[in-house]
Amino acid sequence: MRIDQLDTPSLLLDKDKMEANLNEIADFASEQRINWRPHIKTHKCLKIARRQIEKGAVGITVAKISEAEVMASGGVKDILIAYPISAPEKINRLSALMKDAQIKVAVDHVKQAKLLQDSLQGTPWELEVWIKVNSGLNRCGVEPGREVLQLAKQIANMPNLTLTGIFTHAGHSYAASSMAEIESIALTEGRAVAESAALCEKEGIPIPARSVGSTPTYKIAGKVSGITEVRPGNAVFFDAIQVGLGVASIDQCALRLLASVVSKRSGERVIFDTGSKALSLDQGAHGNATVKGFGHVVDHPEIRIERLSEEHGIASIDGETTLDLTDKVQIIPNHACTVMNLFDHVIVHRQGIVIDQWRIEARGKVQ
The missing domain is CATH 2.40.37.20 (D-serine dehydratase-like domain)
Structure with missing residues (x-):
């Protein structure tokens, strides 16, 4: 037909165009020798998530626990929930999800971390947490530098939590009026993560994952020294905004x-x-x-x-x-x-x- x-x-998906878009991301990550963890809120489709992993993605990013549950049930085993979690109902679901996949969760406040720790107290489970840094979007996230270090030190004293990453999202790049402005936003994005991670490591707190992403900025922020991962989502399809x-x-x-x-x-x-x-x-x-x-x-x-x-x-x-x-x-x-x-x-x-x-x-x- x-x-x-x-x-x-x-709703139509041109497979050849999608494959070319995926190849472009995969090639960039390979050239920079960094990881690629696409945000699946763009497509919400298991076949596409599996295709991204086949092309070299180390795992996926999701916005919500319900998305993570669908992806884990479909065999995706490495998932970052790039969204703060603190409600008891969601923490209970998170505990169940940890049995099916390697989960990483965003935190940007010590109280969130304490609630997660309390839920795991007395269990054999260890949960990976990533600190969310505000790089200019002014949504979620602690400020780069000393605020990151302070939260990192607090997490280090929580036995069931393991700090394994720092990440940000420069969503304000979508309001940029020029490519020069996008470049400036992207450089700030990359430095906010890389410099915060360096400060933590100087204090003896290792930060193996330093993650950036947003479709407009990932090819610039991903080149900042110290960055280890990009997380573009929309780049699988693109749309009129990206044009x-x-x-x-x-x-x-x-x-x-x-x-x-x-x-x-x-x-x-x-x-x-x-x-x-x-x-x-x-x-x-x-x-x-x-x-x-x-x-x-x-x-x-x-x-x-x-x-x-x-x-x-x-x-x-x-x-x-x-x-x-x-x-x-x-x-x-x-x-x-x-x-x-x-x-x-x-x-x-x-x-x-x-x-x-x-x-x-x-x-x-x-x-």
């Missing part, structure tokens, strides 16, 4: 939405069958202003999706368009991660010919 014969809306930032080209975008024209008013608008339940309302995180509208309609620069209701994508027409009722188009989403989370499966194709259908096992896993 050709992809243009599919019902709409359908707007100058990080990727339209041709590299592997994830697209197949949509149909369901209504048209000549000279004014066309309506696609892809509303907020298919494209999401995301126009970019952390102040990004590079995207216009709600997705890039491939090969139709005259069309801009101006509004989304739940089931309708309302697009304006700049001049004339050849699009008519029942015509199908491909739309590159603004943010691939949020769109992937809206679908149960993705249609995999090669040069427009359907070759498989992959479940998105961790979609909706937000706890």
Whole structure:
């Protein structure tokens, strides 16, 4: 079957484009002699996670315990939960998960560490923890340098916790207005981790993993001396935000939405069958202003999706368009991660010919 014969809306994954994107990350990590631990919140799919590991990833990164549970049940054995955990319900789930995989957990406060330690007190279990450093996003994370060292010393006195890493996420790179600004953010990102790790090691606290990542910055931050790992997520697919930032080209975008024209008013608008339940309302995180509208309609620069209701994508027409009722188009989403989370499966194709259908096992896993 050709992809243009599919019902709409359908989520499409170009396997060749994805493979090329994965090769680019793997090659970078190999050239720098560092590890690669992709963030799977972008794809939430076991087949893709396994493919990343086949290409050399040392493990994966997840945002939530529920994602880790899905990945561990599917055979992924090395997982960083890059999210602070302190609620008793989640700590109980974490204890169970430790039996199935090598888990690493983010901490950015001594109270979190104490709660984790208390839950493991008297057990034979040792939990790896990684300190989250704030490198400018001003979300989670302790400040680099002395705050990292202080927390590291406190963790060192907790017998069931082992500090094995320091990491950060420069998500504010998504708001950058130029590649020069992205480079500056990336260098700050890498130095925040590397210098904090060096300070800890000077005090006798070894830090084997020094991890950075974000799709816009990983190729720069990953070259900072002392960094041992990168964690790009979106780079498996890319999307309209990455194109707007100058990080990727339209041709590299592997994830697209197949949509149909369901209504048209000549000279004014066309309506696609892809509303907020298919494209999401995301126009970019952390102040990004590079995207216009709600997705890039491939090969139709005259069309801009101006509004989304739940089931309708309302697009304006700049001049004339050849699009008519029942015509199908491909739309590159603004943010691939949020769109992937809206679908149960993705249609995999090669040069427009359907070759498989992959479940998105961790979609909706937000706890």
